[in-house]
Amino acid sequence: MTFTLSKPASQPAVSKSSSTEYASLKQEVKVTFNYDVHFTRDLFNPDNPLLAQVLLATGEGTKKAIAFVDSGLPQQTEILAQIQAYSKCHSYALNLKPGSTLIAGGEAAKNNPQLVENLQKLISDAELCRHSYVIAVGGGAMLDLVGYAAATAHRGIRLIRVPTTVLGQCDSGVGVKNGINAFGKKNFLGTFAPPTLVLNDANFLTTLDDRNWRSGIAEAVKVALIKDAAFFDFIANHTEALVNRDLDTMQQIVYRCAKLHLDHIAGGDPFEMGSSRPLDFGHWAAHRIEYLSNYRLYHGEAVAIGICLDSTYSYLSGLITKQELNEILNLFKALGFRLYDAELSSHFTSPEHSRSLFRGLSEFQEHLGGELTLMLLATIGQGLEVHQVDLDKYRLAIMMLKEADL
Amino acid sequence: MTFTLSKPASQPAVSKSSSTEYASLKQEVKVTFNYDVHFTRDLFNPDNPLLAQVLLATGEGTKKAIAFVDSGLPQQTEILAQIQAYSKCHSYALNLKPGSTLIAGGEAAKNNPQLVENLQKLISDAELCRHSYVIAVGGGAMLDLVGYAAATAHRGIRLIRVPTTVLGQCDSGVGVKNGINAFGKKNFLGTFAPPTLVLNDANFLTTLDDRNWRSGIAEAVKVALIKDAAFFDFIANHTEALVNRDLDTMQQIVYRCAKLHLDHIAGGDPFEMGSSRPLDFGHWAAHRIEYLSNYRLYHGEAVAIGICLDSTYSYLSGLITKQELNEILNLFKALGFRLYDAELSSHFTSPEHSRSLFRGLSEFQEHLGGELTLMLLATIGQGLEVHQVDLDKYRLAIMMLKEADL
Ligand SMILES: NC(=O)c1ccc[n+]([C@@H]2O[C@H](COP(=O)([O-])OP(=O)(O)OC[C@H]3O[C@@H](n4cnc5c(N)ncnc54)[C@H](O)[C@@H]3O)[C@@H](O)[C@H]2O)c1
Ligand SMILES: NC(=O)c1ccc[n+]([C@@H]2O[C@H](COP(=O)([O-])OP(=O)(O)OC[C@H]3O[C@@H](n4cnc5c(N)ncnc54)[C@H](O)[C@@H]3O)[C@@H](O)[C@H]2O)c1
Ligand SMILES: [Zn+2]
Ligand SMILES: [Zn+2]
Numbered sequence: 045m046t047f048t049l050s051k052p053a054s055q056p057a058v059s060k061s062s063s064t065e066y067a068s069l070k071q072e073v074k075v076t077f078n079y080d081v082h083f084t085r086d087l088f089n090p091d092n093p094l095l096a097q098v099l100l101a102t103g104e105g106t107k108k109a110i111a112f113v114d115s116g117l118p119q120q121t122e123i124l125a126q127i128q129a130y131s132k133c134h135s136y137a138l139n140l141k142p143g144s145t146l147i148a149g150g151e152a153a154k155n156n157p158q159l160v161e162n163l164q165k166l167i168s169d170a171e172l173c174r175h176s177y178v179i180a181v182g183g184g185a186m187l188d189l190v191g192y193a194a195a196t197a198h199r200g201i202r203l204i205r206v207p208t209t210v211l212g213q214c215d216s217g218v219g220v221k222n223g224i225n226a227f228g229k230k231n232f233l234g235t236f237a238p239p240t241l242v243l244n245d246a247n248f249l250t251t252l253d254d255r256n257w258r259s260g261i262a263e264a265v266k267v268a269l270i271k272d273a274a275f276f277d278f279i280a281n282h283t284e285a286l287v288n289r290d291l292d293t294m295q296q297i298v299y300r301c302a303k304l305h306l307d308h309i310a311g312g313d314p315f316e317m318g319s320s321r322p323l324d325f326g327h328w329a330a331h332r333i334e335y336l337s338n339y340r341l342y343h344g345e346a347v348a349i350g351i352c353l354d355s356t357y358s359y360l361s362g363l364i365t366k367q368e369l370n371e372i373l374n375l376f377k378a379l380g381f382r383l384y385d386a387e388l389s390s391h392f393t394s395p396e397h398s399r400s401l402f403r404g405l406s407e408f409q410e411h412l413g414g415e416l417t418l419m420l421l422a423t424i425g426q427g428l429e430v431h432q433v434d435l436d437k438y439r440l441a442i443m444m445l446k447e448a449d450l
Numbered sequence: 451m452t453f454t455l456s457k458p459a460s461q462p463a464v465s466k467s468s469s470t471e472y473a474s475l476k477q478e479v480k481v482t483f484n485y486d487v488h489f490t491r492d493l494f495n496p497d498n499p500l501l502a503q504v505l506l507a508t509g510e511g512t513k514k515a516i517a518f519v520d521s522g523l524p525q526q527t528e529i530l531a532q533i534q535a536y537s538k539c540h541s542y543a544l545n546l547k548p549g550s551t552l553i554a555g556g557e558a559a560k561n562n563p564q565l566v567e568n569l570q571k572l573i574s575d576a577e578l579c580r581h582s583y584v585i586a587v588g589g590g591a592m593l594d595l596v597g598y599a600a601a602t603a604h605r606g607i608r609l610i611r612v613p614t615t616v617l618g619q620c621d622s623g624v625g626v627k628n629g630i631n632a633f634g635k636k637n638f639l640g641t642f643a644p645p646t647l648v649l650n651d652a653n654f655l656t657t658l659d660d661r662n663w664r665s666g667i668a669e670a671v672k673v674a675l676i677k678d679a680a681f682f683d684f685i686a687n688h689t690e691a692l693v694n695r696d697l698d699t700m701q702q703i704v705y706r707c708a709k710l711h712l713d714h715i716a717g718g719d720p721f722e723m724g725s726s727r728p729l730d731f732g733h734w735a736a737h738r739i740e741y742l743s744n745y746r747l748y749h750g751e752a753v754a755i756g757i758c759l760d761s762t763y764s765y766l767s768g769l770i771t772k773q774e775l776n777e778i779l780n781l782f783k784a785l786g787f788r789l790y791d792a793e794l795s796s797h798f799t800s801p802e803h804s805r806s807l808f809r810g811l812s813e814f815q816e817h818l819g820g821e822l823t824l825m826l827l828a829t830i831g832q833g834l835e836v837h838q839v840d841l842d843k844y845r846l847a848i849m850m851l852k853e854a855d856l
Contacts, residue, residue: 066489073483083472168633175819199640227574234605413581
């Protein structure tokens with residue numbers, strides 16, 4: 045029996061150098077990821093059924109898991125013990141494996157590649173299968189680190205994020221990215237990997253220091269500015285409650301901000317294959333001054349300054365009014381943010397200088413790929429993308445911010 | 451102005467411990483990946499327009515790229531020089547960056563995590579953006595290594611795979627996975643990351659040694675057995691041509707095998723979120739004896755033995771007939787494969803023993819997660835999944851194979 049394999053019916057697609065021609069094969073791969081974000085308090089209290097319930101909802105039987113807890117949490121060891129107790133109490137749902145441990149948190153954790161390997165080894169040693177769970181409890185930095193290790197072990201083991209900061213609960217923790225810093229570049233290594241679950245426990249927010257409490261609010265202002273004018277007004281009307289650390293107000297902000305982020309990711313380009321990244325409003329300068337300040341500035345603090353800069357630039361470009369600009373700057377002031385940092389000005393005359401702020405523009409473009417695409421403001425509640433910038437206008441904007449910050 | 455954020459209309463979803471309740475947010479993220487697989491000869495000959503054409507088809511303008519070439523290719527340095535010449539000649543399409551270099555190939559390359567970091571650093575140093583290209587030219591092992599580095603740099607830079615082995619062109623190179631070995635586990639670290647392009651150049655196959663030429667054919671037999679009886683017959687009718695290294699026959703096999711793999715991936719569960727992996731027929735034992743033999747056995751050689759084992763087991767389970775089993779074993783014999791290796795038997799009495807073959811079953815289950823799911827044969831051309839195995843039947847199958855191999 046002979047059998048001939050299909051040859052192209054029509055014209056050969058390409059090269060003439062082959063004697064036999066084979067039609068090109070076109071491949072389309074579609075992947076759907078689902079995850080729920082739950083809001084609760086006292087997540088690891090054995091009386092709270094949420095964790096056990098959501099684990100059982102993913103399929104029958106006890107789920108193997110390993111837990112990593114941010115060592116920067118004041119209540120770190122208690123939490124680890126609580127998770128262990130939870131597992132004992134709800135053993136029909138959760139089987140916590142030995143190897144669960146405290147993990148360094150904060151930005152420094154993202155600067156040490158050895159930590160990724162340590163985490164991958166802990167996952168391997170625990171003999172977890174790909175349907176087992178890594179439970180990560182901590183700030184955005186620690187979640188990014190653990191997320192990267194989980195996404196690469198077994199080509200991706202299930203991840204439950206329990207963000208413990210405002211920024212984690214309203215932004216990074218509900219997103220689809222992870223990563224660490226490498227070769228002097230922020231988030232140079234990482235993957236797109238949606239979590240399996242996100243569990244936001246508001247109680248964690250009570251132990252944040254004032255800077256970290258405030259810092260995450262910058263991301264809420266960011267998403268309000270580009271998408272939701274009513275949310276901007278809500279924040280502007282609740283600055284006092286926020287400064288006074290009213291948890292109920294903060295929960296409302298976290299919820300709305302998380303929802304806006306989730307909707308944007310689902311409706312947009314979740315794995316960022318294009319050149320546009322609307323949620324990174326204010327971030328080109330933010331990433332740059334975070335780095336230039338050697339992470340003296342927190343992410344949200346740098347984002348606040350980056351937003352003020354791009355808002356001022358939007359005003360100078362005739363996009364928003366002076367009154368709108370003032371509303372924005374006043375909101376950040378009322379929340380206790382600085383509008384300016386010396387890193388904005390260091391060596392800012394030549395974009396080629398190794399410490400120039402403007403290298404942030406090319407790094408931003410390099411990370412996303414393709415054409416430079418920056419988000420500016422058309423009005424409060426609506427962003428506008430541009431592909432070119434005028435550096436002199438940025439220099440003027442920086443001087444204006446320095447004044448406004450006084 | 452006051453503004454109240456949405457609260458759940460119906461019953462609160464979960465925990466009672468919070469004063470205010472927030473409805474859970476359900477997230478669905480859909481991602482589509484497209485990539486073409488082209489077949490050609492003399493890909494890097496400046497007279498062959500294919501590469502320049504496909505680069506331009508992805509968008510206007512010159513594309514930045516870095517090329518990595520498997521140092522195990524006999525023509526390695528010439529190929530690197532050819533790619534450089536191609537870039538000069540087609541500079542309107544391709545801008546090859548400094549840093550392009552030879553990279554160790556073969557399984558050893560997947561056992562050295564330092565190589566991943568070296569590659570990531572080369573990509574960083576070349577200042578490639580996320581829309582730039584990594585061109586990887588080499589065997590399946592080197593493509594897995596480079597693919598992992600490319601998938602994690604900038605959270606995924608574009609990858610062009612140019613597989614140079616039979617196995618690479620018909621199986622691994624057209625798939626969506628990458629990875630390296632770690633902590634004694636095959637492919638423990640890696641990601642799911644579809645390439646941007648696959649360019650199969652048949653000329654590379656002419657320099658393979660006989661073992662590597664033969665080895666990749668095992669994957670074609672594998673996919674024929676579980677999906678395509680006519681293709682099985684085609685291979686069985688062309689064993690002589692294959693043994694005599696007829697390139698035209700091999701190209702037909704590569705084409706059909708690649709297509710079957712692509713169709714399976716597109717139609718199935720591309721990122722393996724479930725517990726089933728039909729394309730891994732024969733692979734639980736194959737991975738195990740590859741490892742036990744310290745990679746003395748090549749992947750395809752181990753796969754041939756694994757298929758013979760699971761086919762014999764299928765016969766012993768009353769699924770396929772004796773005649774079908776003989777057809778399968780005879781095909782592998784005619785192609786020059788061994789049907790048995792001593793690693794199958796080493797310490798095979800107790801599954802707990804550290805060198806037991808049967809640890810391959812639990813490792814397979816651990817990697818995929820969930821229930822044990824093994825592919826067996828219902829008949830030639832059709833697989834059948836089972837969730838339980840009888841180790842004594844496997845012991846008998848091993849003895850039968852030892853006999854048959856004589
Ligand atoms: N993956 C993404 O999509 C994404 C998005 C935005 C930001 N990020 C990243 O998130 C990181 C910033 O995260 P962050 O703002 O949460 O800061 P962080 O994770 O650095 O945490 C700040 C500090 O607070 C400590 N901490 C955490 N929870 C606490 C609590 N409940 N009480 C007291 N202390 C606590 C931490 O140990 C750390 O020392 C950055 O690395 C940024 O790049 C990632
Ligand atoms: N990612 C996937 O989906 C997937 C699927 C199947 C297998 N794999 C992996 O692929 C690897 C095996 O790949 P392989 O069979 O291509 O072997 P290989 O990559 O180990 O190559 C075998 C040897 O041949 C050399 N070589 C490569 N091309 C050559 C050529 N044209 N001429 C002469 N020599 C050449 C290599 O340098 C190497 O020394 C394994 O690590 C396996 O795990 C991956
Ligand atoms: Zn941010
Ligand atoms: Zn294989």
